[in-house]
Amino acid sequence: xxxxxxxxxxxxxxxxxxxxxxxxxxxxxxxxxxxxxxxxxxxxxxxxxxxxxxxxxxxxxxxxxxxxxxxxxxxxxxxxxxxxxxxxxxxxxxxxxxxxxxxxxxxxxxxxxxxxxxxxxxxxxxxxxxxxxxxxxxxxxxxxxxxxxxxxxxxxxxxxxxxxxxxxxxxxxxxxxxxxxxxxxxxxxxxxxxxxxxxxxxxxxxxxxxxxxxxxxxxxxxxxxxxxxxxxxxxxxxxxxxxxxxxxx
Amino acid sequence: xxxxxxxxxxxxxxxxxxxxxxxxxxxxxxxxxxxxxxxxxxxxxxxxxxxxxxxxxxxxxxxxxxxxxxxxxxxxxxxxxxxxxxxxxxxxxxxxxxxxxxxxxxxxxxxxxxxxxxxxxxxxxxxxxxxxxxxxxxxxxxxxxxxxxxxxxxxxxxxxxxxxxxxxxxxxxxxxxxxxxxxxxxxxxxxxxxxxxxxxxxxxxxxxxxxxxxxxxxxxxx
Numbered sequence: 001x002x003x004x005x006x007x008x009x010x011x012x013x014x015x016x017x018x019x020x021x022x023x024x025x026x027x028x029x030x031x032x033x034x035x036x037x038x039x040x041x042x043x044x045x046x047x048x049x050x051x052x053x054x055x056x057x058x059x060x061x062x063x064x065x066x067x068x069x070x071x072x073x074x075x076x077x078x079x080x081x082x083x084x085x086x087x088x089x090x091x092x093x094x095x096x097x098x099x100x101x102x103x104x105x106x107x108x109x110x111x112x113x114x115x116x117x118x119x120x121x122x123x124x125x126x127x128x129x130x131x132x133x134x135x136x137x138x139x140x141x142x143x144x145x146x147x148x149x150x151x152x153x154x155x156x157x158x159x160x161x162x163x164x165x166x167x168x169x170x171x172x173x174x175x176x177x178x179x180x181x182x183x184x185x186x187x188x189x190x191x192x193x194x195x196x197x198x199x200x201x202x203x204x205x206x207x208x209x210x211x212x213x214x215x216x217x218x219x220x221x222x223x224x225x226x227x228x229x230x231x232x233x234x235x236x237x238x239x240x241x242x243x244x245x246x247x248x249x
Numbered sequence: 250x251x252x253x254x255x256x257x258x259x260x261x262x263x264x265x266x267x268x269x270x271x272x273x274x275x276x277x278x279x280x281x282x283x284x285x286x287x288x289x290x291x292x293x294x295x296x297x298x299x300x301x302x303x304x305x306x307x308x309x310x311x312x313x314x315x316x317x318x319x320x321x322x323x324x325x326x327x328x329x330x331x332x333x334x335x336x337x338x339x340x341x342x343x344x345x346x347x348x349x350x351x352x353x354x355x356x357x358x359x360x361x362x363x364x365x366x367x368x369x370x371x372x373x374x375x376x377x378x379x380x381x382x383x384x385x386x387x388x389x390x391x392x393x394x395x396x397x398x399x400x401x402x403x404x405x406x407x408x409x410x411x412x413x414x415x416x417x418x419x420x421x422x423x424x425x426x427x428x429x430x431x432x433x434x435x436x437x438x439x440x441x442x443x444x445x446x447x448x449x450x451x452x453x454x455x456x457x458x459x460x461x462x463x464x465x466x467x468x469x470x471x
Contacts, residue, residue: 076450125336155348166335203340203431206394211333223394224324225290238396243295244313247323249286 122168122213123201125154131165149183150176152193166197166213173218178233182212182240189244199243206239251318251378252276253434258380259372259417262409269436270419275367277315277438277449280360280457282328287363287454288313290442294297300376300403300424300439301398304365310407312423312439313449320465321428328360328459329466331432338457342432346465363454371448372436373425374406399426407441422448446467 128139135142146153146165153163168174186196200212207214208221215221215236224232252275259268279288290311296302302309316322323329330343349356374381376399382388385405389398403424410421422444428435440448 011283056355104388106442114444121338123333123338125335134455166442192348194325194348194350198327198330198332198343201335202327202330205333205431206396209431213333223390225393235393241297243327245291245295245301247282247327249281249283249289249291 058160120167122166122171122217124167125164126167126170128153128163128165131170134170149180151179152183152196154194154197155192168200168213168217171217173234175216175218175229178236179216180217181233181237185237185240185244189248191247192242195247200241201203204239212236212239251321258331258376259419259421259446261374261417261421262397262412263448264384264409265380266384266390266406266409267375268372268417268421269375269425270370270372271367271438273367273369275368276452277317278322278362278364279299279313279315280322280328280362282358282360284358287361288365288445289382290445298439299399299429300426301400301408302404303397303400303414305388306404309404311442313442313445314437314439315365316437317340317435317463318359319364319462321437323462323466324428324430324433325437326360326433328457328462329432332432340456342466344466346459359459361454362457364452365449368448368450370419371422371444372419373423374421376402376406376424376426400440415420419450420444 027246125211126134128142132139133144135145142165145151151165151169153165155163169179182200183193183196186193200216203209203211204215206223207219208223210219210221226233227235252271255270256271257268258265260266261268275314279287281333291301293307293311296307296311298312300312300314301307301385314325316325320329328345330345331340332343333339334343336343347356347359377389378433382401385402387398387402387405389402406424423438425436426439428437439463
């Protein structure tokens with residue numbers, strides 16, 4: 001897949017596109033092959049966007065809310081002849097599809113097969129329905145997998161809106177085995193998942209100013225650099241267990 | 250630090266140990282939730298604090314952890330946090346309220362604050378003092394800043410204190426270090442189990458007033 005910034009024009013004239021426009025020229029098949037989850041395309045309001053594959057990164061203007069809007073055109077391009085393709089573009093090809101992307105998956109085949117796209121912010125709290133959508137399953141399945149300790153939910157204040165699921169748990173770079181160890185440790189200590197979430201959001205000096213969420217998402221911290229996965233996990237669990245020891249009295 | 254102290258080297262078990270000394274009548278604060286948590290040392294299976302003995306040696310000694318101020322105790326206990334806001338992702342100070350456990354719907358016992366006071370002038374070995382690195386060959390930050398290094402160093406310090414033969418200027422009753430909680434800047438004082446009664450006068454406990462704690466957090470020191 002290649003990306004080009006061009007402007008829609010009735011005369012096929014190719015003038016610079018507005019800076020908030022990214023036009024992707026590729027067949028649907030190529031878009032999928034590049035890792036774009038077409039099911040995640042939304043025609044809703046502007047949403048966060050992440051370009052995870054640096055090969056496809058572009059400098060898009062970010063507004064005050066940290067959001068970008070993107071215009072996407074998916075066009076048959078089986079011939080691979082770009083010039084011929086551009087010559088054949090008409091207005092409708094561009095105007096028909098104004099969408100907002102909620103995450104571009106990486107082009108790694110293994111990750112491409114992942115059922116869930118990353119949310120915009122790891123600290124965002126999702127509803128069970130949103131989690132079910134990401135996992136492409138029903139909400140009872142979400143509850144079941146939560147019960148099995150694969151991920152955790154928190155209880156919203158005053159219980160008005162029910163359970164919420166911190167979004168980082170569906171980020172592709174999550175160290176899922178380590179998250180399960182952390183969840184299990186909190187369960188064994190009899191502490192609530194709200195307390196777990198408070199801990200994971202807290203900035204840790206031991207992690208050089210990173211949070212537990214950052215570390216679970218693979219952020220580097222000098223204290224953890226050079227460690228193998230098991231040792232890194234043990235070092236993180238040391239901090240978890242210290243936290244638990246403080247609140248166990 | 251919010252309390253007056255004296256810092257210097259003392260002969261402890263034939264070693265020149267860095268000691269932080271505080272006088273009599275100095276308040277030391279501790280948060281707890283469960284009955285007996287104000288004065289009772291954690292059993293060996295729960296000794297996983299920063300200065301507790303290493304795994305496999307947790308019977309060796311226990312520590313009663315206290316802080317130099319209620320704010321420091323609040324950060325240590327997790328009532329005060331410097332955390333990322335779920336809505337904005339921005340870092341901010343938070344006062345954490347108690348919520349029911351989503352799995353059990355139960356509310357944990359309320360948090361209480363106890364303020365003990367020192368019975369006499371007492372000393373604590375400063376675990377972060379660079380002199381200890383050369384003395385015991387343990388670097389808290391190398392090759393990686395593991396909590397296990399703290400525990401190993403604490404064990405060595407405890408061993409050195411056990412073999413004291415010459416009286417020290419003030420009795421060495423535990424270890425001290427700066428709080429490692431982001432946002433906090435106070436000091437922790439941890440008293441060895443065998444020294445608690447000798448070193449401290451047990452204080453009264455009261456339910457934690459989060460509003461008062463928050464006010465202390467935002468009020469600049471005089």
